[in-house]
Amino acid sequence: MIDVSVIIVNYKTPRLICDCLQTLYQYTKAVTFEVLVVDNDSGDDSESQVLTEFPEVRWFNMGYNSGFSRASNRGIENARGRYVFLLNSDTLLINDVLAQLVNVLDNRPEVAAVCPMQINRDRQVHHAIFTSFSQLRRHFFIFPHTPFMLKLVHRLIPDPVYSEPDEVQWLSGACLMTRPSVIAKVGALEESFFMYGEDSEWSNRLGKAGKLLTLHDAFIIHLEYGSQDDYRQPDLSHINRFRTQMHVSNLLWYRKQYGLVAYLLVMFHYISLVPIIFGWKMVVNLRQGRPPLYQLDNQTKFAKQLGVFLRFFWPTVFDRKGFYKV
Structure with a gap:
């Protein structure tokens, strides 16, 4: 039986996917895996580029730009692995991280989902990635960043206390591994979301089925700025902090x-x-x-x-x- 079904959503990023898959095949040795790419009507030669280099990839066409949730769910529906691993196209492996994640799920039945730490090309951790809902909730509110106001908002919306160092409330959909049995219990991604926010909503439901872990000794490069639709505004400001x-x-x-x-x-x-x-x-x-x-x-x-x-x-x-x- 296949250990992991790797699901990648594509929208005009064939070169990124090929680079990602090259590292996936290079480093993944201890577990078996399949790759499912779900295309959001890219309208280019993505399919031929990827399948020419990696003919074993299972390719699915959505027929329209369905966003992240619906495309990921198509992959989940067709997955044959013991575990499902959502992976962004703009990621690169640096070691056998799939084996690390599988090892956790194999040996810890109380864990519902797990992901690695995300780092950039320079191997620096992305500190801006939220691990708790409180961090994002505080970010919603626009207020003067004085010591008094920061202390007040932290008091009103405190960070959770975790039972172990790796435990979190929120896992990024960029590199998330979970069990099909957990998905059957809590449901797949909410398809009202086009892009962003879906991993927050899903993490809340996944967390009701067990612990969520971000492994501090497992890493994956997330390029972020190399994707077709960068999530950060180039003219980021205090009051305009989100796209x-x-x-x-x-x-x-x-x-x-x-x-x-x-x-x-x-x-x-x-x-x-x-x-x-x-x-x-x-x-x-x-x-x-x-x-x-x-x-x-x-x-x-x-x-x-x-x-x-x-x-x-x-x-x-x-x-x-x-x-x-x-």
Whole structure:
């Protein structure tokens, strides 16, 4: 029987997939695996490029850009391995990390899912990757980063206390291994998500079936910036800290996990911020002898982004099934 079904979602990243698979075959020796690539209507020669180099890959076409959840679920439905491993196309192996993850699941039945640490090309750990829901919830709120406010927000939204060093609340969908039996129990990825937020929502359900672990002695390179759709904004700022699609998905996750009141509180926070950030910038401009409407780009961008959030407001309020794609 195959040990691991490796599932990779593709959208116009054939070269990244080939580089990823080269390292997968180079380093994976102690366990058997199959590779399933699910294509989101790339409209290019991705299939021929990948299958020319790796003809044993099982290729599936979605027929439209279905996002991460639906494409991953297609792979899960067709997986034949004892374990399922979701893997981003922009990742590279540096050792037999699959064997490390399999070893944990083989020997620890109380573990529902596991993933390695993510590092960059320079072998530095990605410290910006969240491991608890509290970290992301605090990041939702835009406030002055004074010592008092930081302490207050940490007190209101504290970090969880884990029973062991590797235990976490949240596993990244970029490199997550779990059991088909766990998926049968808690369900596959929520298909209302187009991209982002789906691993947060899924981690919450996976955690109800057992422990979630991020192994501090297992590593995988996650290039991040090499993917076709970088999740970080090039013009990142304090008030514009998310891409719009990312935050629409995060708000959907927040509504599902923490309920209507928590969601409405966040939305009220964003709506009330609009006059505050515009007014503050205008006052600063006047004090510096500039016209009041000088350099309001960040404020305008935030207001436009809020307009997109409000387009999804009622579907999110009622937690309607759909396709939350910007």
